[in-house]
Amino acid sequence: MLTNTLRVQVAGVLLALAAFAVVIELVRRRRLTEWQSIVWLAAAVAIGTFAVYRRLQFALAEVVGIYYPPVLILAAFVFGGLLILLLQSVALTRLEERNRRLAQDVALLRERLDRLEASRKVLPDAEDEP
Amino acid sequence: MGHASERTVGREPAEGAARAAARRGPVLSRPVVALVLAYNEEEALPGVLSELARECPGWSVVVVSDGSTDGTGACARRSGAALLQLPFNAGVAAAEQTGFLYARSLGAGVVVRLDGDGQHPAAEARRIVAALEETEADVVIGSRFLRPGGFRSTFARRAGIRWLSFLLRVFGGLRIADPTSGLRAFGERAIALLSRVYPHGYPEPESNLLLGRAGLRVEEVPVTMRARDGGRSSLRGWSTVYYPVKVSFALLVEALRERVR
Structure with a gap:
């Protein structure tokens, strides 16, 4: 059985990959310009990063002074x-x-x-x- | 599209000027363009155009049909006026500016704006054009509130107009009793400026502020208007609430902009 932490990580990465694939596909079909797609690809990368490196949110929260990461x-x-x-x-x-x-x-x-x-x-x- | 039998009033700038000079007393070097705005006004428009032809011979008449879906365009063609047809309803401001661009291409010396619904009598249009020439102002507004009588709108609208008048005084130092009046005459400087920049939506108060802040002389002359001749006001329902708020905000923003030159 997977631990809860691992499950969240897997879900996050899958979500990020799906978002990435959808955006690339839209660009490929010329439904989205390359320029506009950059914003959405960046969002997908951010989701993936936060999912994989869970310590990142704790570190950042401390920097900004947020109690609940x-x-x-x-x-x-x-x-x-x-x-x-x-x-x-x-x-x-x-x-x-x-x-x-x-x-x-x-x-x-x-x-x-x-x-x-x-x-x-x-x-x-x-x-x-x- | 049917071909128009266009025996027009002064289509060529030179011809228009020549006619104007021949028929009217003072010699005009450049044509007067009567800019009639119409959105589905097939009922009232023929009356407006025939009145213009009778009262103001020598003017170039141009009808801007703002995406009309009725016989508005046909009315304009029958009367021999020039016709500018917007492919969809783009709003008063966009329609007006189209007219200014057209007037500029004719080399117009004066543009006078009338509504296609019959509210603005041609004789009053002639008076404000005369006032523009006499006073050498850049803009002359035909005001409903400088003398008693005529159609003066409802109480709520009058209150709104007073508020806008107040804002114009605060933001631009302008003294205009009727800043929402559509019946206005514009000289060359105003025509040049308005074919470049133009406010959105229902643009009268904002364009008055714009012109005033640009250093143009805005004068007001009393006129008598009529109640509309059919059709409906484009300001009804929710827009009567939205309009004063939008215009107040637009005036504030206009005051924060750099002055146009």
């Missing part, structure tokens, strides 16, 4: 998650902005096209009012 991991992931959300919001705003510019350009170009097509008509009678 597991809270450190939880807090780190919550803050990391929030940071990623903020970056996503920034990216979304930039996309919105570009989207708006594109829509405006479409409207302006369409108008120019209308005008060009109208001016290229040879006979004034050819205007097609239904």
Whole structure:
């Protein structure tokens, strides 16, 4: 029978490996750019590291002054998650902005096209009012 | 897409200017562009456009259809106005800016903004354009609150408008009684600035602050507006709660930005 400690370690490593595989697969299918994937790969590595080196959390908790070490991991992931959300919001705003510019350009170009097509008509009678 | 039979009002900048000069008293060197914003306004728009053609001959009329799904575009084409069609509903601010970009490409000397729902009488638009030329201001706002009468919105909205007016005074030192008025005329400097930077959402108060802080002269002239001619206000339900909060915050942030030049 495995000890509890070992079970947690195995579960953590499996989770990290699964996360790693999913991210790599997404990049391979071009559903995620290499740049975005780095953040998620880093997260997977962090999970794996904390799972394998259990003493790491105790050492870090002492440095920061946290009494109950597991809270450190939880807090780190919550803050990391929030940071990623903020970056996503920034990216979304930039996309919105570009989207708006594109829509405006479409409207302006369409108008120019209308005008060009109208001016290229040879006979004034050819205007097609239904 | 059907071809428009476009016998337009001053499509070429030179032609527009020439007509304007011929039909109106004072010689204008550059065309006046009437920018009509419409989102599903097929009921009211024909009236607005025919009134404009009657009251303000010589103006280049451009309709910005903000992702309309009804016959708004067809109304504009029938009247011979230029038509800018956004591929989806991008909001008042984006639609307005499209109009400014277009006006710039025409070399417009004045842009006057009207709503497509019939709230803004063409005669009042003409008056604020005249005021812009006389006072040599960069922006003239048509204000509902400088003289009695006409359509003045509901009590709650008026209270909100007073609050925004207060914020504009605090943040920008501007004295504007009706900062949410959509009926505004813009001179060349304002046109150039607004085709570069533009606030989001419902942009009137923010753009007034932006223009004021950029050192442009913003004047106000009393006008009388009508109640809308059909369709619905885009500000209803939850957005009536969201709007004042959003705009107050946007004004604060605008005040924290560097002044635009």
